[in-house]
Amino acid sequence: MREINIPISDETIRSLKVGDPVTLNGIMLTGRDTVHKWMIDTFIRKTRPPQGDDLQVYGAIKPLLKDSLIYHCGPVVSGLDTKQYKFVAAGPTTSIREEPYQAEVMKHFNLKGVIGKGGMGPKTLQGCRDAPAVYFHAIGGAASYIAQSVTRVLEVYKLEFGVPEAMWVIEVIDLPVVVTMDAHGQSLHAVVEAQSHQVLQDLLAK
Amino acid sequence: MRDLTENILELIRRTSTDLPADVEKSLCTSIEREEPGSAARGALETILKNVALSRKNSTPICQDTGTPIFYVHYPEGMSTRKLKEQIRTAMEAATRHSYMRPNAVNVLTEKNSGNNLGGKAFPTIHFEEVEGDELTIELMLKGGGCENVGAQYSLPDSRLSAGRDLAGVRKVVLDAVQKAQGQGCAPGILGVAFGGDRGSGYLASKEVLFNKMDEGNPDPKLAELEQKLTDEANQMGIGPMGFGGKTTVLKTRITGLHRLPASYFVSVSYMCWAYRRRKMSVKDNEVTYD
Numbered sequence: 001m002r003e004i005n006i007p008i009s010d011e012t013i014r015s016l017k018v019g020d021p022v023t024l025n026g027i028m029l030t031g032r033d034t035v036h037k038w039m040i041d042t043f044i045r046k047t048r049p050p051q052g053d054d055l056q057v058y059g060a061i062k063p064l065l066k067d068s069l070i071y072h073c074g075p076v077v078s079g080l081d082t083k084q085y086k087f088v089a090a091g092p093t094t095s096i097r098e099e100p101y102q103a104e105v106m107k108h109f110n111l112k113g114v115i116g117k118g119g120m121g122p123k124t125l126q127g128c129r130d131a132p133a134v135y136f137h138a139i140g141g142a143a144s145y146i147a148q149s150v151t152r153v154l155e156v157y158k159l160e161f162g163v164p165e166a167m168w169v170i171e172v173i174d175l176p177v178v179v180t181m182d183a184h185g186q187s188l189h190a191v192v193e194a195q196s197h198q199v200l201q202d203l204l205a206k
Numbered sequence: 207m208r209d210l211t212e213n214i215l216e217l218i219r220r221t222s223t224d225l226p227a228d229v230e231k232s233l234c235t236s237i238e239r240e241e242p243g244s245a246a247r248g249a250l251e252t253i254l255k256n257v258a259l260s261r262k263n264s265t266p267i268c269q270d271t272g273t274p275i276f277y278v279h280y281p282e283g284m285s286t287r288k289l290k291e292q293i294r295t296a297m298e299a300a301t302r303h304s305y306m307r308p309n310a311v312n313v314l315t316e317k318n319s320g321n322n323l324g325g326k327a328f329p330t331i332h333f334e335e336v337e338g339d340e341l342t343i344e345l346m347l348k349g350g351g352c353e354n355v356g357a358q359y360s361l362p363d364s365r366l367s368a369g370r371d372l373a374g375v376r377k378v379v380l381d382a383v384q385k386a387q388g389q390g391c392a393p394g395i396l397g398v399a400f401g402g403d404r405g406s407g408y409l410a411s412k413e414v415l416f417n418k419m420d421e422g423n424p425d426p427k428l429a430e431l432e433q434k435l436t437d438e439a440n441q442m443g444i445g446p447m448g449f450g451g452k453t454t455v456l457k458t459r460i461t462g463l464h465r466l467p468a469s470y471f472v473s474v475s476y477m478c479w480a481y482r483r484r485k486m487s488v489k490d491n492e493v494t495y496d
Contacts, residue, residue: 021248034316076269076307088304089260089269094351094389118351118389118448139249140351140391140447141480143269145256162318163308164269176252178245178449192450193387196442200384203438204366204377 001176007067008112013132016179018186024069024115024136024175027154029061031070032093034165035158036101044108057157057167064169065109069136072098072116074164076143077153085153087170089143092117095135103127119180119189128183135181149175207285213486213493214296214343215303218274220495221345221484222266222305225257228419229395229456229481233257236393236446236453246451253446253479264305268391268480271306272347274322274329275412279336279343286333293343297322297329341488344416352390352478356411357382358404361470370470372431375400375460376438382474383439383455388448391478395419395457396435400472402463407473414459415477423460432458446479 004012006026016022031039041048043058050058076089095116098105102114102124113133114120117140128134138146155169180188233254240247260267274297278289298321300306310324311317322329359378361370366381368374379398386394399410423429435458445451456479465471485496 019245021245074269074307076266076271076304078304089266089271089307091269093270094354096389117391118387137447137449139252139256140388141268141349141478142252142256143267144260144263144265145252147265147269148259161316162311162320165318178248180449188450189387189448192444192448195450196384196387196444199442200380203380203441 006069009067010132013112013134013183016134016182017184018179018182018188020179022136022177022179024177025173026068027064027169027171028069028071028115029064030073030075030166030168030170032072032074032165033097034161035167036098036105038158038161039105039108040101044104061157061167062109065111067110067112070105070111070114071170072114075147075168077163077168080163085156085168087147087150087153087168090147090150091141091143092138094118095120099123103130106131106133115175115177119187125181125185125187125190128181129185132183134179134183136177137180138175138177146175149173207288208491209292210289210488210493211292211295211299213488214293215299217343217345217484217486217495218296218300219264219303219305221347221482222271222300223264224261224484225267225480226483229479230254230257232419232456233393233479236456239452240446244451245449246445246447246453249446249449250453266305266307267482268349268478269307270349270351271309272349272482273309273353274306275346275348276329276331277344277413277416278331278333278341280333280341281339282335284341289333290331293329293331294323339489342485344485345483346412346415347482348412349391349478349480352394352476355382355386355390355476356408357385357474358407359472361472372427375472376431376435378472379435379458379474380438382476383444384442386476387444388446390476391480392444392448393446393453393456393479395477395481396439396455396459397475397477398458398460398472400460400462400470401465402471402473403466403469404471404473406463407471408475410461410463411473411475414461415475415481416483417459419457428460428462432460
């Protein structure tokens with residue numbers, strides 16, 4: 001299986017095609033609903049002024065995110081009391097909820113893609129073409145298995161968002177994923193959706 | 207009344223970390239239907255590795271440990287107030303042990319309570335008094351991804367040409383499966399309730415998910431529709447994780463409720479493959495787990 005190391009180059013991203021199984025190595029951040037909304041409101045559309053440690057966190061995550069990935073994941077983490085953090089369960093969460101934000105977040109932070117489950121829509125697909133970036137699909141629910149790939153928790157930002165919604169800076173080795181949206185405008189999810197829609201119409205006509 | 211907090215903690219641990227045998231068996235069977243080397247088969251292989259690993263290490267099968275839904279059947283004279291207190295204490299302990307992710311978020315302040323307790327409704331606990339002297343506590347953990355793709359239809363539905371009969375029920379359930387795609391972590395299990403009101407319909411659509419995978423429906427018409435829906439859902443080719451493939455739905459369960467003359471609801475609860483439900487029984491001071 002092909003290995004992809006973070007930071008990822010544009011050339012590597014463009015070489016990836018829908019259906020490619022790959023393993024990921026390197027440093028990435030988790031981020032889901034609250035994080036995406038916070039990024040958009042505070043730093044991208046700027047509808048909300050920075051508060052508390054917002055600017056400090058922004059300064060810290062910006063270089064980490066460049067040429068890296070956001071993992072749509074709300075983990076189960078042990079060691080919360082001692083701060084000896086360890087990922088216990090860390091499967092992907094449903095990505096489509098970030099559809100209104102993802103393309104802008106990818107562009108702003110120079111991301112090379114996101115990892116999640118269930119795929120994303122046309123806005124993100126266009127964002128993948130523009131960046132370039134890809135959508136990596138992890139196996140939903142395979143949380144103990146994927147947690148084994150998380151070898152280190154380096155830092156956590158915005159823990160006040162709650163454990164699932166915080167930004168965890170993690171190092172992964174051999175995180176198994178499948179490319180389901182590529183930088184060339186192809187989406188496995190759009191294909192499966194269209195095909196199943198046709199079968200549904202046939203079944204409804206019966 | 208003895209304190210069952212430790213036993214309930216064990217029920218939570220088992221539910222979150224040890225997938226029931228009937229579900230695992232069904233996943234094993236479905237693997238054979240998928241093409242060797244396909245993404246669908248790869249997904250199912252990873253899923254089964256994860257199931258074994260979670261059981262071995264006592265770690266959550268899925269990081270979304272879901273909405274905890276308890277059904278308590280208690281004998282006459284037992285204090286539901288004390289039982290509720292013990293369930294809540296056990297839930298807090300299960301969160302500390304990382305069997306559960308802190309999952310209760312105040313919808314107004316956005317603050318996560320950190321211990322899976324929130325208001326009166328989190329965790330959800332249903333009590334029912336039963337005859338005899340046995341206490342049973344059932345627990346289901348239902349993740350948010352699959353809960354989000356649940357759907358409720360009001361028949362007739364002109365868009366789908368679905369009338370107020372079983373043929374109409376069939377049509378809307380198929381529509382719900384197509385709309386869900388892989389978002390609910392397919393392969394899924396469908397809990398369907400037709401009739402009732404909006405609240406009782408959704409409740410019943412979850413209650414049927416406590417049944418075992420191989421339990422038949424006592425009503426032959428519904429049994430037939432269950433099989434038909436599973437088969438037709440699988441014809442749609444959505445497949446595990448929505449990667450495309452032959453296994454989209456593992457099982458369909460349907461129940462009917464009395465309805466008002468004016469209403470005809472069909473409520474669909476989609477359960478992800480991480481179909482976590484367990485039961486503990488207490489009789490003559492002996493605690494057993496299923």
